[in-house]
Amino acid sequence: MAWRRWFGWGVGVVVALAGLARSASAQGLQRFRLSNGLSVVLAPEQGAVGVNVVVRYEVGQAHDPAGYAGLAHLLEHATFRGSTHLRPLEGVSILGELGAGYNAVTELESTTFFTELPSAGLETVLWLESERMGFALGGIDAAGLAAEQRIVVNELRQRGGALSRQLGKFWLDALYGAAHPFARGKTEVDDVQAVELPGLQWFYQSTYRPDNATLVLSGNLAASQARGLVEK
Numbered sequence: 001m002a003w004r005r006w007f008g009w010g011v012g013v014v015v016a017l018a019g020l021a022r023s024a025s026a027q028g029l030q031r032f033r034l035s036n037g038l039s040v041v042l043a044p045e046q047g048a049v050g051v052n053v054v055v056r057y058e059v060g061q062a063h064d065p066a067g068y069a070g071l072a073h074l075l076e077h078a079t080f081r082g083s084t085h086l087r088p089l090e091g092v093s094i095l096g097e098l099g100a101g102y103n104a105v106t107e108l109e110s111t112t113f114f115t116e117l118p119s120a121g122l123e124t125v126l127w128l129e130s131e132r133m134g135f136a137l138g139g140i141d142a143a144g145l146a147a148e149q150r151i152v153v154n155e156l157r158q159r160g161g162a163l164s165r166q167l168g169k170f171w172l173d174a175l176y177g178a179a180h181p182f183a184r185g186k187t188e189v190d191d192v193q194a195v196e197l198p199g200l201q202w203f204y205q206s207t208y209r210p211d212n213a214t215l216v217l218s219g220n221l222a223a224s225q226a227r228g229l230v231e232k
Contacts, residue, residue: 028223034231037211042226043218051219053115053125055133059207060109070152070192071203073106076113077148078200079208080104082139083131091128098124119220123229129215133208140204142197149192156189 030042064071082088095102100117113132115125217226 030223030227032227034210037209039214040227040230041214041216042221042223042230043216044221044223044226045219048219050116050118051122051217051221053117053122053129054112054216054218055129056110056112056214056216057208058109058212059111060107062108063207064191065203068191068195068199069188070156071195071200072111072207074145074148074152074192074195075200075203075207076104076106076111077152078140078145079132079136079204081136081141081144081148084135084138086128086131086135086139088139088144091131094124094128100125122217122221122226123232126229126232133210133213136208137201137204140197140200145195145197145200149195152192153189156192 028042028044031040033039059072061069061072080089080092082090095115095117098117098121100115100121102113102115104111104113113129115129117125215230217230
């Protein structure tokens with residue numbers, strides 16, 4: 001999902017993960033769980049420029065229902081459309097005003113959203129992610145779904161002939177068998193086009209829950225202040 005980003009898919013993932021790797025051994029690392037079930041990791045990094053906000057949901061390609069390959073990927077796209085309290089694509093505009101770089105990726109067993117931004121914008125980005133987690137249903141309508149279906153289908157057609165994609169499907173089939181959910185982890189154009197709004201809404205409500213997610217904050221942050229913002 002690169003069309004809305006300041007940096008491409010690969011760069012965004014590398015930047016965020018590199019920040020987390022550096023912070024893993026940092027003093028002051030904190031892990032806790034909110035009352036709503038959200039797992040949180042705070043990893044302050046002295047001398048870092050800005051902060052990274054990473055939200056990982058435990059849902060990916062392997063969780064797509066039979067006959068709906070690509071549903072998790074489509075939902076990832078749809079959550080950028082807006083929310084109950086955000087106009088269509090308003091969140092994207094806010095990120096641009098903050099000078100934030102952002103990306104998202106749907107993998108076999110997870111969907112992860114990355115944001116890299118100046119420290120002053122942390123509270124705003126946490127609010128945007130809370131809108132995605134709690135209120136994105138209000139921003140997903142039939143028109144938005146149709147727009148995202150076209151985007152995802154275009155992505156699939158562009159990537160469909162890639163050698164890495166073909167090899168990935170081959171080894172998943174070989175390891176797990178064609179009927180296994182992991183082997184179904186490659187999206188298909190027909191399935192994406194068949195998704196209807198109630199199905200996407202149900203999948204969102206079933207999977208984008210705080211008790212099915214982990215929030216990681218790393219970089220130039222004070223752990224006590226960041227914890228207060230997370231709890232807020």
